[in-house]
Amino acid sequence: MSDIELSVTAKDRGYTKLLPNQWLSRAMLPIALLVILFGFAVVDRGVLSLANLLNIAQQTSYLALFAMAQTVVILTRGFDLALGPTVSMVSVGTALAMAGATATGHDTTAVLLAGLGAGFGLGIACGFFNGVVIAILGVSPFVATLGSYNIAIGVATTLSAGRPVQGVPKLFSQIFYGGSVFGMPATIAITVVIGVVLQLTLARTVFGRSLYIIGTNPRAAAVAGLPVKRILVATYVLCSALAALGAIMMTARTGSGEPNLGGSLSLQAIAGAVVGGTSLAGGRGGVGTAVLGALFVTILSNGMNLTRIDGYVQMVVLGAIVIIGVLLDRLRLERR
Amino acid sequence: MSTALTASQPRTAIALGRLIAGRISFLPTLLVALVAGMAAIDQQFYGIINILNILRNASFLAIVACGQALVIIAGGFDLSVGAVVALASVVSAKTMAAVSATFPGNNAIIIASGVAAGLGGGLAVGLVNGFCVAKLKVSGFVVTLGTMSATAGVGLMITSGIPVYGMPEAFVKGFGRAQVFGLPTAAYVALAVVLVMMFAQRRTLFGRYVYAIGGNVDAAVVSGVSTQRHIVGTYVVSSLLAALTGILLTAQVGSGQASFGGDRMMLQSIAAAVIGGVSLRGGVGRVEIVTISALFLTILGNALNLLHIDSRLQPVFLGVIMVAAVALDELSQRSKSRV
Numbered sequence: 001m002s003d004i005e006l007s008v009t010a011k012d013r014g015y016t017k018l019l020p021n022q023w024l025s026r027a028m029l030p031i032a033l034l035v036i037l038f039g040f041a042v043v044d045r046g047v048l049s050l051a052n053l054l055n056i057a058q059q060t061s062y063l064a065l066f067a068m069a070q071t072v073v074i075l076t077r078g079f080d081l082a083l084g085p086t087v088s089m090v091s092v093g094t095a096l097a098m099a100g101a102t103a104t105g106h107d108t109t110a111v112l113l114a115g116l117g118a119g120f121g122l123g124i125a126c127g128f129f130n131g132v133v134i135a136i137l138g139v140s141p142f143v144a145t146l147g148s149y150n151i152a153i154g155v156a157t158t159l160s161a162g163r164p165v166q167g168v169p170k171l172f173s174q175i176f177y178g179g180s181v182f183g184m185p186a187t188i189a190i191t192v193v194i195g196v197v198l199q200l201t202l203a204r205t206v207f208g209r210s211l212y213i214i215g216t217n218p219r220a221a222a223v224a225g226l227p228v229k230r231i232l233v234a235t236y237v238l239c240s241a242l243a244a245l246g247a248i249m250m251t252a253r254t255g256s257g258e259p260n261l262g263g264s265l266s267l268q269a270i271a272g273a274v275v276g277g278t279s280l281a282g283g284r285g286g287v288g289t290a291v292l293g294a295l296f297v298t299i300l301s302n303g304m305n306l307t308r309i310d311g312y313v314q315m316v317v318l319g320a321i322v323i324i325g326v327l328l329d330r331l332r333l334e335r336r
Numbered sequence: 337m338s339t340a341l342t343a344s345q346p347r348t349a350i351a352l353g354r355l356i357a358g359r360i361s362f363l364p365t366l367l368v369a370l371v372a373g374m375a376a377i378d379q380q381f382y383g384i385i386n387i388l389n390i391l392r393n394a395s396f397l398a399i400v401a402c403g404q405a406l407v408i409i410a411g412g413f414d415l416s417v418g419a420v421v422a423l424a425s426v427v428s429a430k431t432m433a434a435v436s437a438t439f440p441g442n443n444a445i446i447i448a449s450g451v452a453a454g455l456g457g458g459l460a461v462g463l464v465n466g467f468c469v470a471k472l473k474v475s476g477f478v479v480t481l482g483t484m485s486a487t488a489g490v491g492l493m494i495t496s497g498i499p500v501y502g503m504p505e506a507f508v509k510g511f512g513r514a515q516v517f518g519l520p521t522a523a524y525v526a527l528a529v530v531l532v533m534m535f536a537q538r539r540t541l542f543g544r545y546v547y548a549i550g551g552n553v554d555a556a557v558v559s560g561v562s563t564q565r566h567i568v569g570t571y572v573v574s575s576l577l578a579a580l581t582g583i584l585l586t587a588q589v590g591s592g593q594a595s596f597g598g599d600r601m602m603l604q605s606i607a608a609a610v611i612g613g614v615s616l617r618g619g620v621g622r623v624e625i626v627t628i629s630a631l632f633l634t635i636l637g638n639a640l641n642l643l644h645i646d647s648r649l650q651p652v653f654l655g656v657i658m659v660a661a662v663a664l665d666e667l668s669q670r671s672k673s674r675v
Contacts, residue, residue: 146655150652154649154653155652323468
């Protein structure tokens with residue numbers, strides 16, 4: 001958010017003129033969200049019930065986490081096509097580690113630690129691979145993450161033999177899915193905490209600010225003395241670590257390690273980030289845009305499910321929404 | 337026209353020459369090594385059935401990859417090709433089934449209308465892509481991400497996910513599964529497509545302008561190239577070629593299926609283009625090398641199958657080889673530029 005403030009102070013002459021316009025463009029997506037929500041509520045009262053709203057919030061918390069992960073790398077003009085397969089791989093790895101630790105007779109703490117260690121380990125390894133290939137070897141993010149996309153799919157299906165991995169302890173699901181913090185479901189609580197921490201990191205730390213600079217002008221960032229390569233590697237590691245956290249939460253929900261868990265998540269997460277207003281050209285976006293986009297996509301598909309719109313029609317609508325969302329964003333930029 | 341172009345970007349021309357020289361020796365060497373190795377290890381590999389199989393699959397991939405390459409050379413991306421393959425397959429099969437009900441036995445009309453409908457579907461998607469990218473200035477990645485979802489949805493909607501039958505025998509046995517001089521028809525179609533594209537890239541204004549736009553949009557605009565029309569053109573060609581592949585697949589399998597193409601075909605077409613030396617930064621790439629790389633990828637997949645490597649593990653090889661090929665290229669270019 002503070003990057004917008006910066007741009008405003010930079011052109012202080014147009015300050016008063018810009019403000020209402022910016023306010024309007026900021027509010028456009030939330031207003032559209034409410035309109036859609038109430039539109040669906042007219043067709044089906046159930047949309048606005050407390051149970052469904054909680055359901056929406058819980059569903060959003062997964063996608064928001066993945067959209068945040070994607071946003072971090074998109075800020076630097078990259079993206080992570082391998083996010084979905086990473087999720088699958090982490091899910092399988094976590095479940096296998098926990099099943100193995102249980103079988104060898106370790107106590108529950110050790111089992112949980114083994115699961116988390118394996119999950120985050122695999123995630124971070126994947127992110128490190130992406131980061132090194134992109135930053136050090138200079139391969140484009142598209143090709144690099146397309147490569148690790150294939151690798152992660154192969155690892156996930158080979159480790160699991162293509163079948164769901166059973167043996168996830170009950171406690172694991174209770175903590176990461178069933179648990180609650182001050183009455184708030186664990187999934188929502190985790191996403192909120194991560195969101196706040198990430199926003200502070202992006203807005204207030206040198207690392208966070210340098211992501212925006214690299215995205216806005218990589219050459220200037222290098223000239224200014226930023227260790228661009230190291231930062232990029234760290235960015236991809238952060239992205240994959242966030243994806244791993246989401247994968248662990250989703251594994252807790254299903255109660256088994258799923259080799260197909262990631263499915264089309266890569267593109268969904270990019271769509272979420274982009275619809276929320278993250279710019280693929282880099283340098284623009286944040287936690288807010290990721291959460292808004294995730295909320296938008298979730299509410300839309302939740303509403304279409306409740307109003308019994310055909311699943312295939314939903315695909316068409318989502319596709320159109322992605323394009324319209326980006327188009328609006330561009331018009332907004334032009335007006336500015 | 338070509339003098340103006342070479343004069344305005346001499347450096348690109350040199351880099352282009354170098355890259356092609358590097359590629360030409362690199363990729364075919366790999367290909368020959370792969371073929372020789374496989375032929376030594378496994379007799380099945382050079383069996384006629386396997387060779388026909390490879391040629392057929394390589395043809396499908398090469399046609400899609402040529403279109404993809406053109407879009408990437410102009411500085412774009414086409415994620416929707418896989419979905420267009422499915423849409424064209426479904427639409428052409430549905431049309432043929434419907435027309436053969438009204439004009440039973442009139443094969444020429446049935447097949448012509450089916451092919452026209454399939455290509456029409458592709459054309460529509462290509463126009464939407466091109467319009468959004470060129471006129472509305474939305475990034476190609478996002479536009480085609482959107483149309484990919486929408487197109488796949490339409491394909492599934494039309495069929496409810498069930499294969500479509502009812503096309504004339506002449507289309508399937510007489511065309512799709514037929515062989516001319518011992519080679520599958522798809523191979524001839526692919527060869528024709530590649531030759532036309534090679535000609536277009538080298539000798540037509542459209543082809544030269546696509547390089548100019550991908551190399552430097554601003555320079556192209558200043559030189560008086562109507563960039564918008566040509567960008568629309570690249571997306572239309574890409575979608576039409578994807579639709580053509582959908583029709584060929586339909587003819588070979590004998591039914592229209594919304595599961596044809598898909599994400600796999602899309603990712604493979606991009607992989608073929610990139611391994612074939614098409615730069616994602618735009619302005620660089622040749623379809624003939626992309627075709628060799630499509631052949632390479634197909635043979636690689638075939639070899640992994642013949643070697644009984646677990647099909648689950650195969651993507652790992654594909655991923656590693658893709659990253660390695662591009663990284664090697666990047667590193668070799670870097671060392672050259674240092675000299």
